Amino acid sequence: MSKLNCKRALLALAAIFALAANIASAQVQNLDRVVAVVDDDVVMASELQERLNTIQAQIKAQNVQAPPLDVLRRQVLEQLIIERLQLQIAARAKVTISDAELDQAIARVQQNAGASPAQFKQRLAADGISEKAFREQIRREMLLRRVEQGSVNSRLKITDQDIDDFLHSKEGEFWKSPQFQLGHILIPVSSSAPAEEVAKARAKAERIVKQARGGADFRRLAIANSGGQNALQGGDLGWRKTVELPTLFADALKDHKVGDVTDPFRSDAGFHILKIHDERGAAEQVVEQTKVRHILIKTSAIVNDDQAYNKLIKLRQKILDGADFAKVARENSEDIGTMLKGGELGWSSPGQFVPEFTQEMKNTKVGEISMPFHSQFGWHILQVEGRRKQDMTKQYIRNQAANLLRKRRYEEELQNWRREIRDQAFVEIKLPELKDDADKKDANKE
Secondary structure, three states: OOHHHHHHHHHHHHHHHHHHHHHHHHOOOOOOOEEEEEOOEEEEHHHHHHHHHHHHHHHHHOOOOOOOHHHHHHHHHHHHHHHHHHHHHHHHHOOOOOHHHHHHHHHHHHHHOOOOHHHHHHHHHHOOOOHHHHHHHHHHHHHHHHHHHHHHHOOOOOOHHHHHHHHHOHHHHHHHOOEEEEEEEEEEOOOOOOHHHHHHHHHHHHHHHHHHHOOOOHHHHHHHHOOOOOHHHOOEEEEEEHHHOOHHHHHHHOOOOOOOEOOOEEEOOEEEEEEEEEEEOOOOOEEEEEEEEEEEEOOOOOOOHHHHHHHHHHHHHHHHOOOOHHHHHHHHOOOHHHHOOOOEEEEEOOOOOOHHHHHHHHHOOOOOEOOOEEEOOEEEEEEEEEEEEEEOHHHHHHHHHHHHHHHHHHHHHHHHHHHHHHHHOOEEEOOHHHOOHHHHHHHHHO
16 A cells, blocks of 8 residues: 555544544433424534534544634534435435445445454444444445435436537547557658668668567667667657647557557658557457346235246246247236337346346356346346347447546536525524524524
8 A cells, every 4th residue: 555545544544433433422422402403303512513523633634724613613514404404315215225235335444444344343442432333324424425326316417419529529539549558769861861861761660660570679679779769768658648649650550459560651750660569548348248038027015935936937937838938028027118028128238237137147048048036126037049249339438428527517416406405495503603694694684
């Protein structure tokens, strides 16, 4: 771990334990007074003080100048109000965090802090913090993030036109341009040199290309022959995006791959030779797609797992005995989206379905029908109808561009969403000193 990452981990751990210490103190403090009413919930003064202590500890650990206490207290209260509203949304939508997800998150916190599970438990115990209180705080933080992500992502609309505009912009051209690690050899010859001298330089360049393609070390050839400024570094140009290269260089690299050496090409400075040592960025994305169809039987109060499994066993045997899969699916499948299409899911790419379905699809040969298996949706059988290799490079680039645009817009939309839920809620701040100027004006009007 680098010194910077180590420092960040220690700061994160300090903040976590400051937060956890306040959790522990909350277990023994009596709630004293209400400082804010938030719809059907309240924020207590003791909670406000605990969160304020946590924020102050974080600011101190980061060596940052804190704002005035009254300003910081109002900011912390506003944070608690927004969190109350988010938790109410989570409760209404029945959003939950499973114990397995929570265990994974805590393991990541421990890893980032550079502590083993045993060491982490010892630190909690030394600070008088119960594991239960710590787990519930982490669960609460995860719940808040999940509500935020679900609410905000549903508002983000990235259209095909948005993606096209970005990809055709100068920034988009730069972003999607692949990076090459390049070697360069220059055989100098003046643009006004006589034909004999030009021919001699060209012949030398062609001999070097032949040697390089025959297995000679390109870097040694550059040191011995190149007149370029990077000659003594083996002609190394480092990593360059194609849009950062002279047009002459970018054109010479077209249709070449890693390990290739270009033909000599001329500029006013002489004859150039390029070798692609490595490439990263816009690599070809070829994936194996699977054409599949399935039948789904859901469990319910009247259909248990055994009954669903046994029904699919009978349907599978019926198909093996000659019944048409599509007809059986239309008559029995409970997947509304596919039943009328005979269970057809079409061509799918890796990661498109839930893990259980993906694994069973992978294990089933073309033409075969799987045994019944369970997923979060119920019990399935599937038939693999075909497999193919598909070039997804263009779609991959578009998907990556959409993700980039979504990330850029997320923070702005998050602030808009928070302001909306705050404006739509009933919030009454009980203490005059905690009201901001706008709140005070409203109070005076009343």
